Amino acid sequence: MPVITYREAVRHALAEELERDPNVVVMGEEVAQFNGAYKVTEGLLARFGPQRIVDTPISEAGFIGVGIGASMLGVRPVMELMFWSFYSVAFDQILNNAANVRYMSGGQIHCPIVIRGPANGGTNVGATHSHTPENVLANHPGVKVVVPSTPADAKGLLKSAIRDNDPVFFLENTMLYGEKGEVPAGEHVVPLGLADVKRAGTDLTIVTYGRSVLHSLAAAEVLEREHRISTEVLDLRTIRPLDFDSVLKSVAKTHRVLIVEEQKPFASVGSQLAYMIQREAFDELDGPIHRLATVDAPAIYSPPVEVEQLPNPRRVLQAALETLA
Amino acid sequence: MSKKPTAKEASPPSAPDHAQAPVNARLTPEDRVELFRKMVRIRRFEERSLRAYQAKKIGGFLHLYIGQEAVAVGCCSLMGPNDHVITAYRDHGHAIAVGMDPKPLMAELYGKATGCSKGKGGSMHYFDPSRNFWGGHGIVGGQIPLGAGLAYGLKYKGLKGAAMAFMGDGAVNQGAVHEAYNLASLWNLPVVFVIENNGYSMGTSQARSSAGELAQRAAGYDMQWGQCSGHDVYEVRAMMDKFLTLARETGKPSTVEIDTYRYRGHSVADPDNTYRSKQEIEEYRRTRDPIQLFQDKLLAEGVLTPALAEQIDTEARAEADVAADFSEASPFPTPADIQTDVYWEADNPADRRSQGRLFFT
Numbered sequence: 001m002p003v004i005t006y007r008e009a010v011r012h013a014l015a016e017e018l019e020r021d022p023n024v025v026v027m028g029e030e031v032a033q034f035n036g037a038y039k040v041t042e043g044l045l046a047r048f049g050p051q052r053i054v055d056t057p058i059s060e061a062g063f064i065g066v067g068i069g070a071s072m073l074g075v076r077p078v079m080e081l082m083f084w085s086f087y088s089v090a091f092d093q094i095l096n097n098a099a100n101v102r103y104m105s106g107g108q109i110h111c112p113i114v115i116r117g118p119a120n121g122g123t124n125v126g127a128t129h130s131h132t133p134e135n136v137l138a139n140h141p142g143v144k145v146v147v148p149s150t151p152a153d154a155k156g157l158l159k160s161a162i163r164d165n166d167p168v169f170f171l172e173n174t175m176l177y178g179e180k181g182e183v184p185a186g187e188h189v190v191p192l193g194l195a196d197v198k199r200a201g202t203d204l205t206i207v208t209y210g211r212s213v214l215h216s217l218a219a220a221e222v223l224e225r226e227h228r229i230s231t232e233v234l235d236l237r238t239i240r241p242l243d244f245d246s247v248l249k250s251v252a253k254t255h256r257v258l259i260v261e262e263q264k265p266f267a268s269v270g271s272q273l274a275y276m277i278q279r280e281a282f283d284e285l286d287g288p289i290h291r292l293a294t295v296d297a298p299a300i301y302s303p304p305v306e307v308e309q310l311p312n313p314r315r316v317l318q319a320a321l322e323t324l325a
Numbered sequence: 326m327s328k329k330p331t332a333k334e335a336s337p338p339s340a341p342d343h344a345q346a347p348v349n350a351r352l353t354p355e356d357r358v359e360l361f362r363k364m365v366r367i368r369r370f371e372e373r374s375l376r377a378y379q380a381k382k383i384g385g386f387l388h389l390y391i392g393q394e395a396v397a398v399g400c401c402s403l404m405g406p407n408d409h410v411i412t413a414y415r416d417h418g419h420a421i422a423v424g425m426d427p428k429p430l431m432a433e434l435y436g437k438a439t440g441c442s443k444g445k446g447g448s449m450h451y452f453d454p455s456r457n458f459w460g461g462h463g464i465v466g467g468q469i470p471l472g473a474g475l476a477y478g479l480k481y482k483g484l485k486g487a488a489m490a491f492m493g494d495g496a497v498n499q500g501a502v503h504e505a506y507n508l509a510s511l512w513n514l515p516v517v518f519v520i521e522n523n524g525y526s527m528g529t530s531q532a533r534s535s536a537g538e539l540a541q542r543a544a545g546y547d548m549q550w551g552q553c554s555g556h557d558v559y560e561v562r563a564m565m566d567k568f569l570t571l572a573r574e575t576g577k578p579s580t581v582e583i584d585t586y587r588y589r590g591h592s593v594a595d596p597d598n599t600y601r602s603k604q605e606i607e608e609y610r611r612t613r614d615p616i617q618l619f620q621d622k623l624l625a626e627g628v629l630t631p632a633l634a635e636q637i638d639t640e641a642r643a644e645a646d647v648a649a650d651f652s653e654a655s656p657f658p659t660p661a662d663i664q665t666d667v668y669w670e671a672d673n674p675a676d677r678r679s680q681g682r683l684f685f686t
Contacts, residue, residue, distance in 0.1 A: 025481065051481070057511065062470050062504025066514075069411075069474015069488075072459055075481050092467045092501065105452035105460065106443035107666030141667050141684065160678065165669040193681025241681035272685070 002185055007177040009151035010040050010116075013158035014078065016186070018048050021076060024162060027054040027067055028080030028117075037082045038118065038177055060090040064115065068098045068167075071113045078162055084119030084171055085131040098167040099142040114161045116170035119147075120211060120262060121299045121310050123174055130299035132210075135268045137169045138240040144168040144192055145239040149213035151181040153237055156190030164192065173211045193241035197250070201232035204324060205250040207273055208260040209236040212311045216260050219316035229324065239269055247273065248281055255286040258323040260311050265293040292319040344622065346563035348403070354628045358637070360402055360558055361623055364394040364616045365641045367418045370427050373645035374417070374434055378593050382653070383434045387448050390418035392588040395615035396521050397422040399561030400489055403569055404457065407479060407486025411459040411472040413493060414449035415521075415587075423456040431648035437655035444658045445666060465526075466492060466499030469518065473505040473578075476516035480576060487572035488516045489565075494582075495526020497539050503546075506580070510546040515572035517565065518543070520582040521555065527591040528600040540582035548578055555585035556613040559622070586613065 004012070018024050030037045032045040032055040045053040056063040060081065067077035081087060087094055098111050121130035138145045144166055148154040154172065161168035198213055199220050206216045213235045220231035234250050236243065251257055257277055259270040270291045277289055295309040308315070343349060352360075371389045378387045390397065393415075401410060401422035412419045420430055425441060433440030434448055441451055451461040459475060462468035472490025479486045496502055497520060509516050526534050543550035549571065553564040561583060568579040586609045590597035623629035664684055670677045671684075 057507065059504045059508060061501045062473070062508045065467075065470020065501060065505065066474040066477050066508055069459070069471035069476075070478040070481065071474070072454070072471070073409075073475060073478030073482070075478050092464050093470060096464055096467060097462070097471060101452075101460070102669065103666050104442055104446040104450040105454075105666075106441065106445050107672055108442075108452050108454050109459070110669040141664075144668075144679070164679070165673075192679035193683075194679075195681075238679075238681065241679050241683045242685075243681040245681075276685075 001182040003180050004151055004183050005177065006151045006154050006172070006179050006181070007038065007040050009155040009183045010158055010172065011042065011044070012183070013155045013162070014041065015044060015047065017159055017162040018044070018052055023074060023076045025052055025054060025075055025077045026080070027056055027063055027077050029056055029058055029082050031055060031080050038174060040177070041080070060086050061093050064090045065093040065097065067113055068093060068111055071111050072101070072109055076112050076162065078114040078116060081115060081117035083129050084117050084133055085129045087133055095137070095140050099140040102142060110165045111167050112165045114158070114168045114170055116158070117172060118174040119171040120173040120175055121294065122306060124301055124303045124306060126301045127298035132171070132262050132294075134171055134239050135263055138269065142166065144241065145171070146192060146237065147171045147210040147239060148237060149176070149210055149235050151179065152183045152188065153190055153196070155183050156188045157192065157237060159189045160192050168192070171210070175211055179214070190237070192238045193243055194237065195243035195246035196235045196237055197232060197246070198235045199231065199233040201230040201254065203230045203254055204256045204258060204320060205232045205234060205254045206258045206260055206316070206320065207234050207236065207247055207250070209239065210262060212260045212262050215311050215313045215316050218313035219320055222313070222317050223320055227321070229320070231320065244276060247277065251277060251281045251284050255284055256323055257285065257289045258320055259289065259291045260316055260319070261293055262311055263293050265291065265296050268293060287323065290319055290323040292316060343557060343559035343563045346559065346566070348562050348566035349559045357623055357626070357628045358633070360398055361616070361619055361629065362637050362641070363398045363422055364558070364619065365637050366427070366644060367394045367398070367421045368616060369638070369641035369645045370421060370430070370648065371417060373649055374431060375589070375593065377431070377434065377649055383448070384436060385447055386414070386592040386594060387434070388415040388592045389587070389589040390415055392609065392615070393521060393523060393555065393585045394418055395558040395561055395619065396555040396583050396585050399558040400519060400565050403562060403565055405486060407484045408569070409457040409459060409475045409479070409486065409488040410491070411468050411475060411488065412461065412491035413465065413468055413496065414461070414463050415493065416449065416451050416461040419491065420451040420453065420458060420461070423453065423458045425451070425453050425456060425458070427644055427648040428651040431645070432652040432655050435652035435655070436657060437652055438658040438662065439651070439655040443662065443666065466496035466502045468492070469496065469502045469505040472518070473509045473514050473516050476509065476514035476572070476578070477512070479515055485573050486515065487569045489519055489569075490516055491519045491521060493526065494520055494522040494524065494531055494539060495529070495534065497535060497542065506543060506546040506548065509578035510548045513576040514578055515576045516578045517568045517572055518578065518580040520580065521585055522582050523585050523587045525591065525600065528595065530600060540580050543580035548580055550580040550582070552582045552584065555583035556615045556618055558615060558619050
C-alpha cells in the first residue's frame with residue numbers, strides 16, 4: 001500500500017472527487033496559483049484549471065457565503081480556510097446560513113458544502129491562529145464535524161464529506177500534514193460517524209481524536225512497556241455524528257476512561273463525552289472519568305511552553321496514571 | 326428628523342415617462358392589471374397579518390412591507406426561468422411577488438405545520454426554491470454573500486440568468502455586503518444588489534447611519550449602479566430591466582438603490598414614535614403611495630376601471646381572510662417535528678451513508 005503524507009492524502013481526496021463530480025469546486029485563499037498556503041492543493045490548478053480551483057481574496061465571510069449560496073443551486077464547493085481560526089469572521093455565514101437554512105426552509109434546501117483547513121495549536125502562532133472550534137461547530141445541529149488523525153482517515157473521510165449532502169466541517173492539523181502513513185490508492189471511503197480503535201487494550205480506554213491520537217498512542221507504548229498497562233486508544237474521527245456505540249463498547253471492556261482532546265476544557269467535546277459516558281455506562285465505570293485538555297488560557301506563544309499547554313505524550317501518560325490510581 | 330435630506334420629490338414634470346420604457350410599453354393590459362393586483366394582494370396580506378398579530382395569533386417579530394410593494398412586484402415581475410431572488414427579513418412582499426400562495430405564508434406566521442417552512446422558520450424565513458426564492462434571512466446583510474453565490478452557481482453551470490439580492494438601507498454598512506460586492510465585481514457574477522431604501526435602519530435614519538450616497542458605494546468596486554424611485558412600479562421595472570439585462574448578457578453585477586417608504590414601524594415591536602413624524606408618514610401616503618399612484622396611471626391608461634379596482638381589492642381582502650382561516654384551522658407541528666429537517670441524511674434514511682448519533686440529549 002502506498003505510504004504518503006497526510007497533506008498528500010487530503011490532496012488525493014480532493015483530486016479524486018474533482019475528477020468524479022464536475023460540480024465539485026475548490027475555493028479558498030491561495031489554493032490555486034500559490035499552490036496552497038500549506039501546499040495541500042499543490043498542482044490542482046494545473047490539473048483542473050481556474051474554473052475548478054478558485055483563488056479568493058482574504059474575505060472569508062464573502063467567499064464562504066458565496067459557496068453556501070452556490071451550493072443551494074447544486075454546486076459542491078470545498079472551501080479552504082487557511083486556518084480554521086478564521087471562522088470567526090465568517091461565523092454568520094457558517095453557523096447561521098449553512099447550519100440553519102435547511103431547518104428554516106422546512107427541509108426545502110440542503111447545503112452540500114465542505115469547509116476544510118487546519119485547526120490546531122503547537123506552531124507558535126499565538127492565540128488568534130490556534131483555535132480548535134470543533135466543540136463550537138458541533139454545538140450547531142445541522143452540521144457535521146470531522147477531525148481526522150491519520151493520512152488514510154484524512155483521505156477516506158474527506159471523500160465522504162464531499163459526497164455528503166449536509167454541511168461538513170473538516171478540521172485538519174498543520175502538525176500532521178507531514179505525517180506519513182499507508183493510504184489505499186484510488187477509491188477509499190471512510191464513513192462519517194465511525195470511530196476507529198487505533199490500539200486495542202484492556203485496562204484503560206483513551207477516547208480521543210485528531211493529533212491527540214498520536215500523543216495517546218505514544219503514551220500507550222510507555223504505559224505498556226514501563227507500567228504493564230494495556231491501553232485502548234479509540235479515535236473518534238468524527239465529532240458529529242458521533243459513534244458513541246464504540247465508546248460504550250470500549251468502556252465495557254476496560255472500565256476506566258481518559259478523554260484526551262486539544263480543546264479548552266470548558267464545554268468541550270470532552271465535556272459532552274464525559275456526560276454521555278456517565279449517563280449511559282455508569283455501572284461499567286470503576287472510577288471517575290478523567291480528562292486531559294489544553295491548559296485553560298489563550299494559546300501561549302512561547303515555543304517550549306506551548307508544548308506544555310497542549311496535550312503531549314508526557315501529559316497523557318501522567319493523566320493516564322492518575323486515571324488508574 | 327426628516328427621512329433624509331436628499332429625498333427626491335415625486336417625479337418632476339420633465340422626468341421620463343417610464344411607462345414608455347420598452348419593458349413597460351410591451352406589457353399587455355392584463356399584465357398591467359396583474360402588477361396592480363399583486364401589490365394590492367401584498368398590502369391586504371400584510372394588513373391581515375397585522376390584525377392576526379394583534380389578536381396574538383403570531384409570535385415573534387412581524388416586519389411589514391406596506392408602502393414598499395412596488396419594489397418587490399416590479400423587480401420580481403422581470404424574472405425569467407434562471408433568475409433568482411434572496412432577501413432579508415421583510416420578505417412577505419417578495420414571497421407573494423414570486424408567486425407563493427398566501428395560505429402557507431400566513432400559516433407560517435401562525436406557526437402551523439401547513440406553513441411554507443412547516444412552522445420552523447417564521448415571518449423572517451420564507452423560502453420557495455421551486456420559485457427561485459431563497460429566503461427570507463434574519464441577519465442584516467447576511468444574505469448578500471448568498472445572493473452572490475446564487476449568481477456564482479448560475480455562472481458555474483453556464484445558465485443565462487441573474488440573481489437579485491435585496492437588502493435594506495441599513496444593510497449597506499455590514500461587512501458581508503462589501504465582501505460580496507467585491508467578489509461579485511472581481512469574478513463578474515450576474516447579480517443585482519438591490520437596496521430597498523426606506524430611509525430608516527430600524528429607528529435610525531439614513532442621515533444618522535450611512536456616510537455618503539448608498540448606491541454610489543458600488544463605484545468603489547468598479548460596479549455600475551443606479552438609483553430610482555420605488556413608488557412607481559414602471560420606474561422600478563425600467564431601472565431593473567437595464568441592470569438585469571446587463572447581468573444576464575454580460576455577467577456583470579450592479580447595485581440599484583430604490584427609494585421607498587414603509588408606513589409601519591420597523592417591526593410590530595416598534596412604537597414608531599421616536600424617529601419620524603406622523604406628518605412625514607401621511608405625506609408619503611398622500612403623495613407617493615405606490616398602489617394609489619399605479620391605480621391612477623392605469624385608470625388614466627384606460628386599463629383599469631374603478632369597478633375592477635374595487636373588485637381586485639375585494640378579492641385581495643378575501644384571499645387574506647381565507648389565508649387566515651386556513652391558518653387558524655391548520656394544526657401546529659408536533660414536538661416530534663422539532664428534529665426533522667435538520668439533516669438531509671436524517672430526513673433521507675434510505676440514502677444515509679454516515680453512521681453514529683446525529684442528535685444529542
